[in-house]
């Protein structure tokens with residue numbers, strides 16, 4: 274009887290282990306104040322920032338707090354590139370990227386909130402930017418065509434995906450052969466970064482989750498005051 278119980282236990286352990294290794298596994302816990310209660314790879318995902326908070330994305334202090342000029346320099350953008358700005362929000366980065374990729378290039382600005390995309394469209398009109406295209410994605414699919422994107426950029430958004438694995442798989446499929454995926458996340462390792470805990474990520478956690486989706490780490494750039502810039506490429 275004892276032996277039977279032990280065998281059953283071993284089978285249960287093996288099944289649980291292979292389920293983790295084989296695919297995305299989300300666990301449910303009681304939600305934390307700024308979390309969703311969905312746990313992926315030991316990280317509770319953060320609640321999505323509602324469009325009601327859009328003004329915060331456009332706050333003038335952001336220029337000094339986050340130094341978008343340094344992030345844009347780190348991205349090595351070139352004329353003609355096709356860039357996917359995932360979780361684009363009001364388009365704070367979309368129009369800045371659009372200027373750098375030029376009229377031959379394109380920015381696909383993906384968001385799941387139609388209200389954000391309406392704000393983004395208005396902003397692009399105001400700025401007379403014509404190479405940014407809003408895309409309404411879902412929480413599992415950014416709706417990008419396969420093998421079409423040179424650079425996928427996620428600024429302050431990956432931590433709030435409620436299906437991070439499905440999103441990463443889809444983004445990887447959208448990349449051209451030499452394409453890059455860039456995570457820009459508030460540093461969890463730095464307690465002085467004034468952002469709620471679930472909206473921060475450590476570099477190690479970003480690397481673990483990207484590796485689970487088959488991405489290969491290229492470099493981490495630490496030029497920003499608050500955020501990591503972690504760059505990955507597609508496995509060959």
Ligand SMILES: C[S@@+](CC[C@H](N)C(=O)[O-])C[C@H]1O[C@@H](n2cnc3c(N)ncnc32)[C@H](O)[C@@H]1O
Pocket residue numbers: 321322330359360361362363364365366383384385386389410411412413415427428429430433434435440
């Ligand atoms: C904190 S805002 C960041 C906006 C922008 N990247 C910026 O830096 O100004 C996060 C945005 O990601 C969007 N978002 C959340 N989950 C998403 C998903 N699965 N796919 C696309 N957008 C998503 C939200 O609707 C929100 O507009």
